[in-house]
Amino acid sequence: MGANAQTSVPVFASGEVLTAANQNLSAGTGVPVFATTVTRDAAFGGAGEKVLAEGQLAYIEATDVVQYYDGAVWATVGPATAGALVLVSATTIGNGVSTHTVNPAFSSTYDNYLITISGGVASGSVDLSLQLGATTTGYYAGYSRVNYATGSASAASNNNAASFTAIGVGTTNSLHAFVNVLSPNLAKNTNINGGYGITLAGSSSSVFAGFLNDSTQYTAFTIAPSSGTLTGGTVRLYGYANS
Numbered sequence: 001m002g003a004n005a006q007t008s009v010p011v012f013a014s015g016e017v018l019t020a021a022n023q024n025l026s027a028g029t030g031v032p033v034f035a036t037t038v039t040r041d042a043a044f045g046g047a048g049e050k051v052l053a054e055g056q057l058a059y060i061e062a063t064d065v066v067q068y069y070d071g072a073v074w075a076t077v078g079p080a081t082a083g084a085l086v087l088v089s090a091t092t093i094g095n096g097v098s099t100h101t102v103n104p105a106f107s108s109t110y111d112n113y114l115i116t117i118s119g120g121v122a123s124g125s126v127d128l129s130l131q132l133g134a135t136t137t138g139y140y141a142g143y144s145r146v147n148y149a150t151g152s153a154s155a156a157s158n159n160n161a162a163s164f165t166a167i168g169v170g171t172t173n174s175l176h177a178f179v180n181v182l183s184p185n186l187a188k189n190t191n192i193n194g195g196y197g198i199t200l201a202g203s204s205s206s207v208f209a210g211f212l213n214d215s216t217q218y219t220a221f222t223i224a225p226s227s228g229t230l231t232g233g234t235v236r237l238y239g240y241a242n243s
Contacts, residue, residue, distance in 0.1 A: 008043045009050040031057040031066065036089070037074070038104030038219060040067075062089055063239075067109075074109055076241070085114065088237045093120055093175075096229045102237060103220035106185040110239030113184060117177035117223065120233020122170030126225040128177055131163040132190060132218045139164050141192070141210020148203045163224070164210055169198040170225050175233040177223075184218045 034040040044052035054071035168177025195207035
């Protein structure tokens, strides 16, 4: 977190001592500064914290934007160059790891998200799976692949699986994934879709779509190889602006 970042918006009781640290935090920035939208959401309404109300401002370090609360949701004020696709986080996969979790990830700021994975390597040729939160049941998806040389097609599916099992690919050369994640933080089924070029079992392409059959509001996700480990590479999470 930056020098101005905070994790709460305090209120002061009658007779309470107002310290220099309290004053310096207020003077350091015109609006409260939070590392992510998750820390922003946790900073209001708790014990000794300000109640979130219409007109509240916040600055988000992860995306470098100023937001205001309109009484129902947070909306972005600026910068003026903020686009429809906003970088929420970029995390680096560790060395020889069997899983990579992004937390915090999803929040109420965006309904829909994009996950990309690039760079890095796997210990062998593997599929990459996607798990939402700690849920290990209820994943349904279909995967279609076409071999470039032969034109032959193949298909696979998830039927009440423990994760989405093939949303990307890893080889000893690179990692790749491109996944749209729809409604992960809403109390609705989460849908996914995407595609990528792969070198597993010959050069080919894969497209997929599916859903998680629950209404959990997720804030985190985990990427894992079908076997072996991952090293390096960047997992980027983007939010599709709601308006």
